[in-house]
Amino acid sequence: PIRKGETILVVLLALHRDPTLWGADPERFDPDRFLPATVRARPAHAYTPFGVGARACIGRQFALHVAVIALAQILTRFDIVPNTDYEL
Ligand code: HEM
Incomplete structure (x- = not known):
C-alpha cells in the first residue's frame, strides 16, 4: 500500500x-x-x-534519431561480424 x-x-x-x-x-x-x-x-x-512523467528526458526523440543515423552510417561503412568468443 x-x-x-x-x-x-x-x-x-x-x-x-x-x-x-x-x-x-x-x-x-x-x-x-x-x-x-x-x-x-x-x-x-x-x-x-528515458524515464517517465514530468521529469522524463527531453532529449528522447533527438537521441533516438541520432542513434538510427549513427547505426546507418556504421552499417554502410563496416561489415559487422559476431564475435562468439567475447566475454564482458
Ligand atoms: C540514449 C540517450 C539518453 C538516455 C537513455 C537518456 C535518459 C534520461 C533519463 C533516464 C532521464 C531522467 C528522467 C527522470 O528523472 O525521470 C533524463 C533526463 C534528461 N535528459 Fe536524457 N537521455 C538521453 C539523451 C539525452 C539528450 C540527447 C538530451 C539533450 C539533447 C537529454 C536531455 C535530458 C534532460 C535536459 C533531462 C532532465 C529533464 C528534467 O529533469 O526535466 N537526454 N534522460
Whole structure:
C-alpha cells in the first residue's frame, strides 16, 4: 500500500532487470525482446530508459534519431561480424 504524500522512486536499473518482466536471464543480450509482439505483451512502462512523467528526458526523440543515423552510417561503412568468443 502507498499512502498519500509518500515519495516513490522507480529504480530503472532494477526494473529493466526484473525476471518477472524479462525472463529468467534478463542480462542476456536478446534483441528479440523488442519484437513488436513481445513488446505488446509487456506492461506499457516495463521499459523506460528515458524515464517517465514530468521529469522524463527531453532529449528522447533527438537521441533516438541520432542513434538510427549513427547505426546507418556504421552499417554502410563496416561489415559487422559476431564475435562468439567475447566475454564482458
Ligand atoms: C540514449 C540517450 C539518453 C538516455 C537513455 C537518456 C535518459 C534520461 C533519463 C533516464 C532521464 C531522467 C528522467 C527522470 O528523472 O525521470 C533524463 C533526463 C534528461 N535528459 Fe536524457 N537521455 C538521453 C539523451 C539525452 C539528450 C540527447 C538530451 C539533450 C539533447 C537529454 C536531455 C535530458 C534532460 C535536459 C533531462 C532532465 C529533464 C528534467 O529533469 O526535466 N537526454 N534522460
